[in-house]
Amino acid sequence: MAKNFHTDNKAFMLYKDWEDIFQALDSSEEIGELVMALFAYAKRGETPKLSGGAKIAFLMMRAAIERDGIAWEEMCAQRSECGKKGGRPKKSDESGNTDEKAEQTAASADNAEEKPQGINDTAEKPKAFSQTKRFSEKAQKADKDIDKDKDKDKAIDKDREKDAGTAESVVRSFGTHKNIMLTSEQYNELESRCRSVGLSLESYISKLSQWLFTKGRHCTDPYRIISGWLDNDSKRKTAAKPKERQGCDLSWYDDFAMNFDLSKFF
Template identity: 75%
Template structure:
């Protein structure tokens, strides 16, 4: 019956070059998994599920174990054939006695790792192939680590890009808010409000604040102008179409008069000009 190295051989080779492969692995857990995988394949022919560097190293080591096992099976087959043919050819008595002594001193088991290494015809090829297997495994492990580093660098770049996009988005939102505030401010300035005692003087917020600033700059009161115009319009039963221009003209006249007159003088608030203007105003241009 033919020998099977998975079940019949009691040993398998661990090469010294494999030490560098074991050291190249990342953790002791991967080393332990690789060792148990080698025993499982050498003893039962099983191929465990591995990943990463342990998987690559196992494939290279499995090839060496399989190569050594096939050589052991061929050696066992050759011995079996020699036994069927009657063993070794007869020699002189001295050689026979020497052979008997040698055979008595040799162990009964012919499948030890020492015998296998001595009688294996492929020893020279193994020496040339082992460094190549190690170099390929090491190169694969280095490529795998480099690929992981590149992935980490790409992730960091993606995070930086996302942060820049978020900053740009926040800046755009702030600009939009500023534009909305300006629009709201402009809209608030254009809102028309009613002022005066009888609420019949119509001014926008922008016009009111502008007249108020002008009055404060020369020490005058805008409320007095608005109240005076409101009382006059109510008494006459009229409606003012441009109160801003009327108050602005009064303010210009009183500002000049105040600069030339004494501080105790009061603003004149002369309405005769507006009365003449209202009486001679052509309504057909408005209607």
């Protein structure tokens, strides 16, 4: 019967590089929710409802747990298949089989006296050759299984990148109260946009962080909110830019009036 790592495997791996992800979460409650979500998925295959940084972190960790679980299932299947093909021989019964074995041993001893030594040597060679051939076939099959495992690992890594979306390996918290969760890619993009129009990204982050803290709320997509603010302020700033005025210097008119000769009109 095929093994299922959700129900049959008694353990799952926690990787050291996950420490940075746990530290990036802004509260112990989110850390606790993330840990319980990992146990629920590894033990029962459940996908709990999370939000914010905890959801992004769970998607990345879930892919690693699934990859390890599939590798464990395939290892169990290989062991089961090897057990069906070979294994330790059954013990002979005390009644009947013992006498038959003794008779066969005695008969083989009589035949050994009559037959030349060379015949016995050639009789043993096909058996050894067959065992060596079977061992070689198992080794080749094991190599093919390893290649299949590598291909599946690559496919799982691609799914992991797809689930993570635009998130990079580490999610960071920003703001006065550390309640604004942005990836490095999102932060760099917003900062570049603010710099191009002469605005400050930190002011937007501080504004949103203080508002969420005052209202006691949690923002699931701070990137979308800050991006919307930035678009609106950029349009206002462009529309309010004063137009260049043309020169209004009339000093030349004073010089003309004082030096104008009126005698030629009389």
